[in-house]
Amino acid sequence: MVGQAGANRNxxxxxxxxxxxxxxxxxxxxxxxxxxxxxYYLLMLLPLALLLVFKYYPMYGLQLAFKDYKTxxxxxxxxxxxxxxxxxxxxxxxxxxxxxxxxLISIYSLLLGFPAPILLAVCLNESPxxxxxxSVQMITYMPYFISTVVxxxxxxxxxxxxxxxxxxMVRGMGGSAINFMGERRYFRLIYVLTGIWQGAGYSxxxxxxxxxxxxxxxxxxxxxxxxxxxxxxxxxxxxxxxxTIRILFILNTGSILSVAFEKIYLMQNNINLSISEVISTxxxxxxxxxxxxxxxxxxxxFNSVISFAMVFITNxxxxxxxxxxxx
Amino acid sequence: MTTxxxxxxxxxxxxxxxDNLFDGLxxxxxxxxxxxxxxxxxxxxxxxxxxxxxxxxGRVWLYPVDLSITAxxxxxxxxxxxxxYVNSFIYTVLGTALTxxxxxxxxxxxxxxxxxxxxxxxxxxxxxxxxxxxxxxxYLLIRSLKMLNTIWSMILPGAVSAWFIMxxxxxxxxxxxxxxxxxxxLDGCTVYGMLAHVALPLSGSIMAxxxxxxxxxxxxxxxxxxxxxxxxxLYPLQVVxxxxxxxxxxxxxxxxxxxxxxxxxxxxxxxxxxxxxxxSAPLLILxxxxxxxxxxxxxxxSLKG
Numbered sequence: 011m012v013g014q015a016g017a018n019r020n021x022x023x024x025x026x027x028x029x030x031x032x033x034x035x036x037x038x039x040x041x042x043x044x045x046x047x048x049x050y051y052l053l054m055l056l057p058l059a060l061l062l063v064f065k066y067y068p069m070y071g072l073q074l075a076f077k078d079y080k081t082x083x084x085x086x087x088x089x090x091x092x093x094x095x096x097x098x099x100x101x102x103x104x105x106x107x108x109x110x111x112x113x114l115i116s117i118y119s120l121l122l123g124f125p126a127p128i129l130l131a132v133c134l135n136e137s138p139x140x141x142x143x144x145s146v147q148m149i150t151y152m153p154y155f156i157s158t159v160v161x162x163x164x165x166x167x168x169x170x171x172x173x174x175x176x177x178x179m180v181r182g183m184g185g186s187a188i189n190f191m192g193e194r195r196y197f198r199l200i201y202v203l204t205g206i207w208q209g210a211g212y213s214x215x216x217x218x219x220x221x222x223x224x225x226x227x228x229x230x231x232x233x234x235x236x237x238x239x240x241x242x243x244x245x246x247x248x249x250x251x252x253x254t255i256r257i258l259f260i261l262n263t264g265s266i267l268s269v270a271f272e273k274i275y276l277m278q279n280n281i282n283l284s285i286s287e288v289i290s291t292x293x294x295x296x297x298x299x300x301x302x303x304x305x306x307x308x309x310x311x312f313n314s315v316i317s318f319a320m321v322f323i324t325n326x327x328x329x330x331x332x333x334x335x336x337x
Numbered sequence: 338m339t340t341x342x343x344x345x346x347x348x349x350x351x352x353x354x355x356d357n358l359f360d361g362l363x364x365x366x367x368x369x370x371x372x373x374x375x376x377x378x379x380x381x382x383x384x385x386x387x388x389x390x391x392x393x394x395g396r397v398w399l400y401p402v403d404l405s406i407t408a409x410x411x412x413x414x415x416x417x418x419x420x421x422y423v424n425s426f427i428y429t430v431l432g433t434a435l436t437x438x439x440x441x442x443x444x445x446x447x448x449x450x451x452x453x454x455x456x457x458x459x460x461x462x463x464x465x466x467x468x469x470x471x472x473x474x475x476y477l478l479i480r481s482l483k484m485l486n487t488i489w490s491m492i493l494p495g496a497v498s499a500w501f502i503m504x505x506x507x508x509x510x511x512x513x514x515x516x517x518x519x520x521x522x523l524d525g526c527t528v529y530g531m532l533a534h535v536a537l538p539l540s541g542s543i544m545a546x547x548x549x550x551x552x553x554x555x556x557x558x559x560x561x562x563x564x565x566x567x568x569x570x571l572y573p574l575q576v577v578x579x580x581x582x583x584x585x586x587x588x589x590x591x592x593x594x595x596x597x598x599x600x601x602x603x604x605x606x607x608x609x610x611x612x613x614x615x616x617s618a619p620l621l622i623l624x625x626x627x628x629x630x631x632x633x634x635x636x637x638x639s640l641k642g
Contacts, residue, residue, distance in 0.1 A: 043453040049528035050452040057443040057497055061461060064494045068470020068478050085477065130370060133363040142367070148628060149371045152378065155620040157557035159575045160613050163582030164377060173606055175380055178395040207374060215635045239359045272560055276583055290472075297473045298564065310471035318467060 075308035088304075095308035105292075105309070109267075112288040115274075116266040118202045124262060126210045128255065131217035132243055147218075150211030162276040165204055166191060197282040201274070213258075220254040221247060256328055264321035267313050289313050385409070385610035389603030392610070408604075408611035418612065420570065421577035428491045428573055429555045435496045436551040437544055443497075444505030444543075445536045449518075449528070462499040472564075479565055490565035491573070495555070501547045508543040508637055509536060546634035549627050553620060578616055582609055 044051075070085075075095055077088040099105050130150065137143040153161070168175045169190035177187040190196045224246065232242045271290040278286045289309065297306030379399065384392045388403035396402045412418055446452050447459055470478075475494065484490040513536060521535050559575035566572060585605070 040453075046451060047453040050446045050449065051454075053442050053528070053532065054446055054458065057439045057502075058458070060439060060493065060497045061465070064475075064478070065465045065469065065497060066461075068474035069468060071470050071474030071477060074474060074477075084481075085474075129366070133366045133370075136360070136363045137367060138360065142364075146367045146371045148625065150374050151628070151631070152621065152624065153374060155553060155557075155624055156617055157559070157575055157578070159559055159578045159582060160617055163578070163609060163613060164381065166583065167381075167606070167609055168377065170606075173393050173395070173603075175377075182395075207377075210370075211374065215632055219636045238353065239356045272558075276579065293472055298476065303473050303477070307471060307473045310473065314468060314471065321467075 072307060072311055074304050075311045077304055079303040091304075095305045096312060098305060099309050099312060107284070108287050108289055108292045111285055112267055112269050114285075115198055115201060115269050115288060118198050119205055119269075120262055120266065122202050123206050123209070124259065126206045127213035128217055128251075130210055131214040131221060131251075132247055134214065134218060135221045135247065136239065136243070147211065147214070150214065152211070153208040154212040156208065158272040158276060161204060161208055162273060165200060165277070169200070191277075191279065192281055194282050194285050197277070197286055201277065205273075216258065217251055217254060220251040224250040252332075256332065260321060260324045260328060263324040264317050266320055267317050381610050381613050385607065385614045387607070389607045392607055393603040408607045409615070411604075411608055412611045412615050417569075417572075417577045417581070418574070418615070421572055421574035424571060425556055425574035428488070429552050431488075432492045432495065432555045433548050433552045435492055436498065436501065437548050439496050440498065440501045440505050440547050441537065441540065441544060442532075443502045444509055444540075445532050447502065447506040448509045448536075462497075462502055465497075466499045476564060485565055486568045486571060488571070491555075491561060491571075494561065498551070501551065504634065504637055505540065505543050505547060509540060513539050542630065542633065543637070545627070545630045546637070549630050550634060556620065574616055578612065581612055 074085055074088070076090055076092060077085075078091050078094075079085070080088050083089075134143050134147055137146070156164075169177065169188075171177055171187050171189045171192070176190065181187055188196075190200060228246045228250075229242060232246050237245065267289060269288040269290060271294060274286060274288055275291050275294070278291065290313075293306045293310050293313070296302045296309065380397070383399060383401045384397050385408055386401035386404055386406065387397045388405045388407075391397050391402035443458070443462075447455060449455070469475075479485055479490050479494070482489075484493070517535055517539075518531055521531050526534065557575065559573070559579060562571075562573045562576045563579075566576070
């Protein structure tokens with residue numbers, strides 16, 4: 011009986027959605043359901059208000075990218091200018107330099123930074139001593155709690171040409187001190203390596219969770235077949251965490267154009283600016299420092315559209331060549 | 338007896354020399370990783386407790402040399418840092434509380450099948466995971482709400498987090514049996530009662546996860562404050578830190594009478610290490626006690642993914 015009633019209701023839902031049902035019934039059902047849900051609406055009042063005001067209103071404000079913003083007129087009444095700002099952005103030589111910088115930094119981060127937590131997780135998973143594993147995990151997770159400001163100041167302190175730890179080591183080994191932050195060519199390397207230092211332990215936890223879900227029988231079967239530990243990692247562990255790797259990879263490609271503002275802005279100085287200026291810092295400088303609101307919004311919108319397209323493309327490729335993607 | 342023999346036999350079969358080598362290799366990798374991560378932190382701590390000349394002269398490697406706490410004296414006398422600490426504390430507590438309330442309310446409602454409009458709200462949330470208005474529209478919004486240079490700009494914009502809400506929804510769905518809600522309903526429990534007496538008491542650990550992630554996020558962030566605040570009295574700790582550590586805006590001379598440049602430079606160097614320790618200490622001390630919640634959060638998150 012119950013099952014039947016459920017089926018009936020589902021059937022009706024389907025009809026309603028296809029707008030095949032008589033209107034009166036439809037409206038009454040909706041009204042009744044909404045009345046029955048009244049307590050939920052009351053509970054959702056605060057969350058919904060915050061969501062609409064602080065997440066959706068700024069999205070509405072994106073129309074600024076197609077307008078010439080005049081403070082006096084406000085966002086809504088400023089005149090439309092079509093794609094003017096996008097044209098301006100994409101024809102400016104500085105913009106292409108910024109896009110190139112962003113891409114390079116992201117690709118280096120992805121190439122070097124993406125495998126690091128996987129390696130760490132696999133090693134942790136292989137470790138025979140539980141206590142050793144827990145200790146290493148705890149230590150490597152720690153830098154996640156250090157703020158970006160502190161991280162960057164540690165970089166600056168450590169690479170200081172006279173008193174920095176790194177240069178003390180370099181001199182200790184007979185080399186001559188290197189001005190790491192004062193030379194362009196070290197910038198990306200420092201950015202990526204410190205990123206791994208801070209994030210690898212944190213990201214490894216996700217892979218560890220996936221590894222802990224591997225069916226132990228698979229290991230036993232592999233052992234019986236004479237597989238070495240290395241072979242077991244290649245043929246049991248890695249295939250088991252491939253879905254996790256794939257999902258994280260797709261998400262990472264989505265952020266390829268959105269190098270986070272905080273760290274890069276703090277690491278910028280006059281010497282490295284030509285390779286350290288990325289889209290997020292460019293948007294900040296054009297928008298808030300130069301009050302070029304519309305132009306900066308257009309650059310931001312371009313950035314997020316491309317980012318979304320990247321996720322979409324990677325996802326499609328993943329679905330084409332393997333058995334699944336994000337959606 | 339037999340089991341011991343068996344175990345010995347198994348071990349002998351399992352561990353070929355190649356596997357032993359492999360074990361050694363993974364252990365080595367882990368040791369190097371742990372050392373690489375821990376060493377800079379230990380160095381900062383040791384340097385902050387050493388004398389300026391020991392740090393400048395490169396005599397500090399692992400443990401403090403010429404133990405001294407002059408740097409800490411100076412740090413705690415610095416008004417900016419103290420104000421920053423207090424402000425960060427207020428923003429973190431209020432912001433985290435609001436985030437937890439919003440997350441619990443929405444997470445609960447999103448699991449209720451009789452909530453008409455659930456899918457609409459859910460879709461509205463998911464969209465925010467991929468799209469946002471971006472810097473300028475958000476700034477203009479805060480400005481038009483007259484929230485620039487107010488505590489509200491630090492607390493309200495980040496309160497709704499789709500990620501936290503989805504995490505909580507998944508948790509409630511998977512760990513609180515639906516029968517519990519049904520029987521509460523049969524006993525005459527209202528929706529509010531179900532939230533207050535069924536969902537909330539059973540969501541302690543997910544609320545801990547959300548609270549901790551949110552608190553760490555707020556404590557460590559400087560971007561919002563950097564954009565929305567220009568009043569020095571409202572600066573949170575991270576903005577103060579940026580001024581001191583990266584822009585070098587700390588007057589050492591005001592703290593101690595240091596005439597010659599070398600000593601002055603040494604002291605400023607030392608102060609930075611002490612400032613780093615003082616600002617990171619609350620979280621790093623808390624961390625071992627709450628670690629399991631962080632791991633748990635990632636686990637729930639990955640279940641969903």
